Amino acid sequence: MTKILLVEDNEMNRDMLSRRLQRRGYSVVIAHDGEQALSLAATEIPDLILMDISLPVMDGCEVTRRLKADKKTRHIPVIALTAHALVTDRVKAMNAGCDDYDTKPVEFIRLSDKIHNCLLEKKAR
């Protein structure tokens, strides 16, 4: 079963997204903050990470940078989720090493397409 690590600090979004992902047949691991995300990514080795960029303490960009710097987790595709509409956030996320991004509010169909593509790409590599 495809495993997705969802990093999201907002409880409602976390709950909602995880339930919807599960409905789509993904297995979902949840992290509340950056540190948890790093440790879960290392232990669980998910197939994909959905990363909220605005996280307390350590933001999503930093988490992604660390993930991409680690040999164990480098291969995991990261999709950034950001509520910021500004292009700078997008660029920041991409530059941190995210493989794709989507803006909140999430349009679930679009997001699941992106997840699907990322997974395909990963397989192709």
Added chain:
Amino acid sequence: MSLQNLSIRRKLILITMLTSSIALLLSSASFLIYDLISFRHLLTQDLTTQAEIIGYNSAAAMAFKDEPAATATLSALMVKGDIVAAVLYSPDGQMFAQYFRNDKTLPAFLPSRSQEKGYRFEGRYLEVWHDVTLNGERLGTLFLQSDMRQWSTRAKRYASICLVFVLISGFLAFLVSSKLQKVISGPIVHLEDTMRMVSAHKNYEVRAVKAYADEIGSLIDGFNTMLSDIQHRDTALRGANEELQTRTRELEEEISHRKQAQDELLKAKYVAEEASRAKSTFLANMSHELRTPLNAIIGYSEMLEEEAHDSATVETVQDLQKIRSAGKHLLALINDVLDLSKIEAGKMSLHLETFDVSGMIEEIVTTLQPAIEKNRNTLRVHLAEDVGMMQADITKVRQILFNLLSNACKFTDHGTISVDVDQSTEQGQDWLRFRVTDTGIGISAKQKENLFQEFVQADTSIARKYGGTGLGLAITHRFVQLMKGRIGVESQPGEGSSFTVHIPAQVKLEAVGPVQAEGDSDASDAIVEVRTGRDTILVIDDDAAVRELMSRFVGKLGFNVLTVASGEEGLRLAKQVRPVLITLDVVMPGCDGWSVLSKMKADSELSKIPVIMVTIVDNEPRGLDLGASNYLIKPVDRERLAVLIEKHRLNRFTTITRTNAVPVSRLSHGHKHGKVDVEVSGRESHDKNLTSRR
């Protein structure tokens, strides 16, 4: 020192002396000559008289041939010191008796025989010949010779006296002229002194004193007048100078005042900009804060909707749909606010593309169908036959019409809404006219005043009754302005409204000066799109299809795209345009990608520009060795390319502060390729999520 350079004083003395001396000499000489001539005449007469007397006295002696008597008579001449010789000649010319003042020596010039009577001057001597007669009978001839001693003595004396007089009068003349020359030279010297003083001390108050009313007097007058003029001007000049200094001081003060004011203005501007930035940040944060719960609302309702389709009742599904649509509405409103703040911050972009107007209208009508049906309105669409394609920002045109039509739907009940589209030409420009007419509640004249202003609805009660933020028309208005169009409204309260929008059929961005690919033999092969305020990416590929695709794709990312078909041209343009990034094909006729890459990396001007190889040749190590930043193999993975470009852009982006420079140019052949992206300012690319709404 030559005569001409003598001082006036000396000249005057000299002239006077010369003149008087010449006059004196001439007159003395004439007196002398006259006197000597008359004295000689007197001497002659005297000698002639003596000759007559002696001739008379010696006549008897001659008659009697008494030589001693004759000699005695002649000897009486001894008393006459000047008689040098006296000779009596017999009628046959023989010397009869003689007398010589110096007995011992006979004068050498003594004539040997008698001559004609009369007197004559022989050398220094005066000679008189006189006939000695007795009773009319000629007895002989008397010869008298005088050395004119008296005459020469007189001449000498005269000359001495003359000389003495000349000397005395010369001395007197010198004295007199020395005194009198001052009459002329004095004022001139004074004038000269005055002049020297003026020029030495620049003292224009000094005046020369006029002594006499002669020519020098007028000269001094003239000089004084001139001095007065100069003094006057000097005073005026000094006054003007002071005035100038005062004014300069005033100006300096004024300038410093203004500078201060300017500083204050700048400070105020800075504060205002800060406030504006704060507002923008606030709006961005707010939108984040609002989107987070919205995310949950929309997400949960969607999720529940999906679940409810399987299990729950139709009513529940409908309710969930309402929650979701309300959430989406709220999202749209937030987007509106954000849009408006972006417009205000000058960050709103235009993404021009060429599209079919009828297709766009059709799409809008389909989307709006529910809204039209809600109030049981009828929609009539009329497109003029000549309406075809237009070049504009389709998203914004769509939103303009959306806003107008949804307003029409909202404020019209059981009425008719019509859309008319036609094309016209004004001032050499093609315009598309969109008219949205409804039969709704209409707008009063007073309401019209604030119609296009932000946050102002025609009536606050409207907000309660019909909802809405009051931003729709303001945004519509701004969008129209952005595309250099215009919007107008006609309305009668209670009878309906008619909004007319004019948009140029070819929306242009203010050209700032196109950069063309020079010297390119095939113009269509070199596509040059340069807009200020944007970065340029250079695409080097010999395949026209690849150039076209790359130019569209890279253009969408918010860059200028410059495409060329050959390596040589690529190198040339790279130097000219300095792109932020270059994509390079390997297999090209002529100069291939490897050599282009080597040349670029060897060129200090170009070596820092990142190069992404885009090729079918699978030789990544060689590309990276030669200095390529990345290596992509065709067919190109667009997402990957976009990510790489974003990365390179960010490297630059971090060093660039946002400018308020208003845009923007586009040019040359870009429109041939259907789509042209341009943003108004900043380097922000559009966000699909924001611009797709409802």
